[in-house]
Amino acid sequence: MRRVQAALTGLLVVAAFLVAPPAHAATVKVTVHLYRVVEISCDEGATVPCPNDYYPKFKIGNEELYDGKDDYCCAHGTDFRTNWVHSADVDTSQNPVDIHMELWDQDDSTADDPIDWGAPGDHVDLKFDLNTCVFTGGGLTAQQGAGVTSLAGESEQSAVDSARGYFTITTPDCLEKAKTTDGDGDGLMDVWEGPGRGLDHDGNGTVDLALGDMGALPYRKDLFVEADHMEGAAPQPGAITDVVNAFAAAPVDQYEPGKYRGVNLHVLSGEQVPRIDVMKFHDPGPGDLDDFNDLKSGEPDLPCDGHFGTAADRASPNCANILNARRQVYRYMIFGHQYEADPDSSGQAEIDDSTLEGGNDFIVTVATWDFDDDADRRVIEGSTFMHELGHTLSLGHGGGDHVNCKPNYLSVMSYAFQFPRRDPDRPLDYSSAAKGTAFGVPLKETELDENKRLHATPNPARKMIWGLDGKWRLDDANDQPVNWNGKDGDTETKAEADINWIDSIGDPGQGCNIQEKTELKGHDDWAGIQYNPRLNVGFFADGVRRNLPRELTERDLKAMTQQADLKLTKTADRATAAGGDTISYTVGVTDLGPGPARSIEVADTLPDGTVQRRSLPDLAAGATTTTPFAYQVPCTITDGTVITNTATVTGTDAEGVPDPSRTDNTASAATTARAPKLTVSQTATPTVGAGEAITYTITYANAGGDAASNVAVTATVPKDVYYSKPLDLGAGPKPATVTLNADGTRTLTWNPGDLAANSGDRAIVFTARPTLLALPGATFAGSVSIAYKNGSGACVFAPVTASSSTTVTAVAPSRNPMLRALWALRDDLRTAEILARVQATDTRWDGADGSAPDGRLSQQEADAVFSLPVTQPRTLRADLLATVLNTATRRINAGTVVSTPTIRALGLGTVGDTVRYAQTTLAQPPSPSNLVRYAKTGVVLTEVNAGVAERY
Structure with a gap:
């Protein structure tokens, strides 16, 4: 007794979802084409070889069962093409039409055996709607929805002999409608897909590109990519296969609970193209063979030039139609070495950075990178291929935007997951709602509710990568609280944190190294793919490529596996300092790990701009070392100046990879300068009669933050103005010395001594008299000068000065002099x-x-x-x-x-x-x-x- 495990994939190459009946005809020709059989299980016994001779049986409508016993096929192999076609004229009143199909194994020594390939049992029973061109039944779950014009499903049985069959059911009307219908939404018309079908670019009735023979199916989304490579840049075996498998497993087009058809990614592993060490991609170059467009399309005035398509395509007399047909379907890429705009980058793809409209061209440029081994290279090449292809499918670095490293977006499109460095178990996959990797709840970084879960448990379980103060964190991406800001546990309801800022991925302002608090939205990549490469007209035509996003670099890759994370701290022994003081700084360097740090150097930029460099010994993970620096404050410093000393540490891990996390590699220590700041002013009686007292007022103060020492006040009384202490009518204090100078001026001095910081105003008031011989209009200018040092006496400052003047006025004489x-x-x-x-x-x-x-x-x-x-x-x-x-x-x-x-x-x-x-x-x-x-x-x-x- 045979035990059967069967899987049936039905294929209908037919047209649009229309409810109108076909033309008013009594009968319609229905054709069933079983064109492929894939053997799943075979057991003919110990003495009988397993290879089978298969044949079909058909019944369409009310006709008798057609027995195809004499139409044997494929005695060898487990996946073979057939040409079993059966047609019948069916009365349109029978709609929907019953379709019955059987598959048999012809045996010479025993009775023929039925092959379990349907559900239930050994046959397939369907109903085909002549109006909608959709079939149902056979144990299959129909695809429903606008534009769905074909159905395919799978059922599971237990049997010794089982197979999967591929077939089409057509009518003339359905074939006509299929010319303008894309039933599975992959950008390919249904009439292009299926056995013997393809693109007729020039409309002459001959297929120019047989997509159906390449495996295109109208019920399963198909993507086509031509992948050429330069010498030395061919991808590792398995790199593209990994991507093909990821697309095949995509949660796209569900037909039973938990079962999806996936996406059929067809990658034409093309030819080797001329090597260009640094290729242009953004712009066409001025000469031959220096840019992507040259390699793809060749000289503009030469037909069928370049490397797009196969050599046979380009050699064909019909090459123009063949290549134009390919352009409607294929995306083109090259595995190269470097490209001019960013030589260290992993690749580049056509996608408008602002509108997220995808294109049809991309490159992968990792051939010059330093790989651990071939397996590592395979992962990097496959991951970058899928990432850049995703851009042409209109996926940004955040899915629906270019916001990178979002913890609620688990996709290879994110820098955090392009390579499995931080999360070695991350699958090669885009995000999806079905797998719980496109978290639907936005995260508002100014109001993060740490008690509110992400409401998604990925299946299979996944990790999320996020940033805490610029440092990456790896946590379970499941239904649990998260302490987003690293403070006060996970209890805050309005925590504020920049959780997608990771300073080790990208230069400042790029990639994940962007400090900006915004709303982070998840995205269902698989549901948001733009399959049709013809929609973005600007990118569809080869030419200048503008507004393209930055991509991951080799430095970013190394940063993801770097094992030493240095942190620098800096302290000063003085909060305030005066001129002549020495500020002692202590620089601490800690290796946060997880591995040892090597080649550590501290560059200390002193406040005067000079840089002192110091090499430090290697550090084990968790270890700290300190080193001192010193700076003498100059006497020219002004009060209140902030004296800033900044130090930066650099280093590598044991493998020589530089520390990528730069946020905590620099620290500063600030000291506020304190200096005396003396002010002085002098006023004098503006006008006096000859011989009358002039009152001088000297006002001075220390407005600075440091005391002034050795303060000395010197006033100069002008010539022909007399001063003596007995005649001084001022409030004082009296000068310590009075000196008559050779030029007739007098010098008065006071020695207040020290003047405290922020002393407030001090005053000296004295009087002096101009000679009676001074005529009206004579002006006498006096001056004052104050010399001082700072509080410690280490700095001598230039004196501060002031002056004043007095004018003599006339007094009318009484005209009565006496002898x-x-x-x-x-x-x-x-x-x-x-x-x-x-x-x-x-x-x-x-x-x-x-x-x-x-x-x-x-x-x-x-x-x-x-x-x-x-x-x-x-x-x-x-x-x-x-x-x-x-x-x-x-x-x-x-x-x-x-x-x-x-x-x-x-x-x-x-x-x-x-x-x-x-x-x-x-x-x-x-x-x-x-x-x-x-x-x-x-x-x-x-x-x-x-x-x-x-x-x-």
Whole structure:
């Protein structure tokens, strides 16, 4: 008794899903074509060879069973083509039409045996709808839906002899409709698919490209790729087969619960094309054989040039139609070495980076990479082939977008899963809802609910790769909480984290190394494939390829297996520092593992821009080493400056692969500079009468963050402005020293000592007097300078300065000067203010009473000047004092005009002239040679004091 395990795949090369009945005819010709048999199981006994002689039996509608016993086929082999065709005219009123098919094994020594190939049992019973061109039954589950024009299914039986049969059921009307119908949605018209079918590009009735004979089926999605290669870049055996198998297992077109037809990927392993070490892909090159387009299509003006298609295609007289037919169906790719736009890249494919419209060309450029072995190369080539092919199928790096490394998107299109480096068990697959790898719940990175599961448990179980602070993490991709931000467990409902940022995959701003919080959406790749290569007109025509995404590089690949992850920390021993201080830095380097780190170098960029490099010993996983650096703060530093020292570590793992995770390879330490910042201003009484006190106010402060030491204030009183401590009416403090300089200026100094940081304003107020001889409009400019050091005294700073000015104004004279004798009597008019004005003009009378000069003219000293005996030079000194007192009391002014014969003879013109002439005379001794001068000077002063010389 035979036990049968059967699988039936039915094929209908027919047309669109239409409900209208065929043309009004009494009968219609229905043709059944059983064109292929695949033997599944055979047991003829120990003495009988297994190869079989098969033959069919058909029954269409109400006809008698047709016995094809004499039409034997294929006594050898387990997969063979047949030409069993049976037709019958069927009354259209019989719709749907019953179809009965049997398959038998002819035996010479025993009775013929039925082959178990249907469901149930040894035969196939179907019903064929003449209107919709769809068949049902036979234990199969019909495909339903708009545009589904054929049905195929599988059933399982137990038998010793079993087989799978491929067949078509057609009518003339269904064949006509199939010319414009794509029943399985693979971009290929149904009339192109099935045995003997194909593309008739020029419409002459002859098939130019027999897709059906290549295995294209109208009930199963078919994809066609021509894969050429350069010398030294041919893919490893099995690399393309792995991809073909992945497509065959795709959860596409379910026909029973848990069973899918998959996608039939046909890869034409083409020919070797000329080697171009660095090929152009984005742009056509200016010359021959330097770009992808040259290799594919050759010279534009040469028909059937290039390497697209087979050599037989290009040699055929019908080559133009054959190649144009191929273009409607085939995607073209080349396994090469490098391409110009990104020589380190794994490949490139046509896909618009913004619209995700796919194209029909791609390349794989990994031949120059450093592989572990042939098996590793096979995986990389197959993975990249499927990845780049996915782009031409309109799949981005995030499926429906180009957002990379999403934890809720488990697809070979993601950089995280293109290669099985971080997850060695990842299957070669796109994402799908059926397998639970296209998680439907978006992850909003600004509001991550750690208690909310991804609501998908992949089947089979999968891992997800995600980023925590830029570091990759590998976790089960199942229904469990996730601590997305690495804080406070997995209990937060609005955690914020950039969970698709992995800094080791891609340069900053590229790939997965993009810091941006957004909404991460899963994607059902298998359900979203764009099969038709003709839809993107821009890419379908060979030419310039713009707006293409960046792809994984060899550096990225190495980063995925790198075993040493260095982390750098940096600290400073000072939070604040002043000029002259030394800041000590400690740089710590830790190897986070999992393997040892080698060739470690720290580059420390000091605040002044100089770089110190230091090699460190090898580190075991988990080990830490430290190294010191130092920097002396310059005295030129300004207060509040942030002194930043930055260090960067580089290193490799034991295999020499550089540390790819750069986020924690750099650290900085900041110290705030503290420096004194002295400010100073000086004000002076803007206008005064001659001899009156000018009030100077010096305001200074330390506005800096460091104390000022050795503070010294120096004020310069201008020439003809008199200062003495006894006459100083200011609030003080009094200067430590007063120095009369050779140029007539006076230097006043104060030594406040240290001035605390942010001291607030300090003030020095003093007074000084301009000479009575100053004429109206005269301006006297004073200045101040403050010298200082920083708090430690290590830095000396340039003094800060300020200045002020005062203008002398006119006071109208009373015109009643008094003689010397009257001034001797009228001490009541000699007030302290008047005597101060006199002192500011001439200091010769200070100490006239025999006391030590003290910078102030007293009544006693004035009395001594006017007392007898009145002899020279005492007489002239007394007359001069009387003149200055007349000026000080505004009886006359220095600018008052005087004129007498004597005055004119001496060439004098003003009171001021006479005073200065007298001062010059008194500078000479009253010797006989000077007696005449003394006499004339006395006459002049007497005339002025008597009021007879003034001319108002």
